Amino acid sequence: MSLCLCLPLLSQAQNVEKSANDIEYPKNLTNWRVIGTSNRTDNNTQRVILGNALAIKAARSQNANINWPKGAILAKLVWKNDTLKTWQAATVPGEFVHAEIMLRDSQKYASTSGWGYARWTGLDLKPHSQDSKAAEACNSCHQAAKITDYVFTIPAKLP
Ligand code: HEC
Numbered sequence: 001m002s003l004c005l006c007l008p009l010l011s012q013a014q015n016v017e018k019s020a021n022d023i024e025y026p027k028n029l030t031n032w033r034v035i036g037t038s039n040r041t042d043n044n045t046q047r048v049i050l051g052n053a054l055a056i057k058a059a060r061s062q063n064a065n066i067n068w069p070k071g072a073i074l075a076k077l078v079w080k081n082d083t084l085k086t087w088q089a090a091t092v093p094g095e096f097v098h099a100e101i102m103l104r105d106s107q108k109y110a111s112t113s114g115w116g117y118a119r120w121t122g123l124d125l126k127p128h129s130q131d132s133k134a135a136e137a138c139n140s141c142h143q144a145a146k147i148t149d150y151v152f153t154i155p156a157k158l159p
Contacts, residue, residue: 016125019118020132023103025125026052029075035059036156039081039091046093049153050075055104059155068149072104096123100138102151112139113150 016025026032032050039046051059055072068074082094098121106114117138119128128134142150 016120017127019120019127019134020130021116021118021135022132023101023116023118025099025118025120026073026075026101029099029101032056032075034156035074036153038153044081045078045097046081046091047076047078050077060158066149066151066155068104068151070105074102074151074153076100098122098128099125102138102142109135112136113142113146115139115142115150117142 018024029050032052033056034048035051035055036049037047038049052071052073052075054069055074058066058068058072061067077099078097079093080095080097081091084090084092098119100117100119103109103116103118104114105116109116112135117135119134119138120126121128139150142152145152148154
C-alpha cells in the first residue's frame with residue numbers, strides 16, 4: 001500500500017502513452033534544466049522551456065546561431081496563471097495545462113522542418129491528438145521562427 005498522500009506532481013506520471021505520431025514522452029523530463037520561461041498575456045498562462053542534455057549544451061554554446069544537434073529535445077510545460085495567496089502581486093503557476101516537446105532529427109522529421117512535435121495534456125499526460133498529422137499545425141505556426149531554426153525561445157541570460 002502506498003503511504004504517499006503527496007500532491008499529484010508531474011514527475012509521478014508513469015506509463016505515458018506515445019503521441020499519435022509515435023513520439024515517446026521523455027521519462028526524466030521533469031529533471032531537465034531550464035532554457036527559458038515565458039508568460040502569455042493573451043491566454044493568461046506561464047511556461048518553462050526545458051532542454052535535455054544535448055539541448056542544454058547547444059543552448060549554452062554562446063553561438064549566436066544555435067546548432068541544435070540530432071537528439072536535442074526542447075520541452076515546454078504550461079500552467080494557468082494564479083496569484084500567490086500570501087503575496088497578491090506574485091503570479092505563480094496554477095493548474096497544469098500541457099507538456100509539449102520538439103525533438104530534433106532532420107531526416108526523420110524532414111516534413112516538419114526537422115523537428116518532431118508532440119503534446120500531452122493534463123497532469124496525467126494524455127496524448128493531445130489522435131491524428132498522426134497533428135504535428136503539421138505545430139510546424140506551420142513555428143515557421144514564424146524560421147530564422148532561429150523554428151525555435152522561438154531565446155535562451156535566458158545566465159550569470
Ligand atoms: C499558433 C502558434 C503555435 C502553434 C500552433 C504551436 N506553437 Fe509551439 N510555440 C509557439 C510560440 C509563440 C512559442 C514561444 C512562446 C512560448 O513559450 O509559448 C512556442 C514554443 C514552443 C516550444 C518551446 C521551444 C520554442 O520553440 O520556443 C515547444 C517545445 C513547442 N512550442 C512545441 C509545440 C508543439 C508540440 C505544438 C503542436 C502540438 C506547437 N508548439 C504548436 C507557437 C505555437
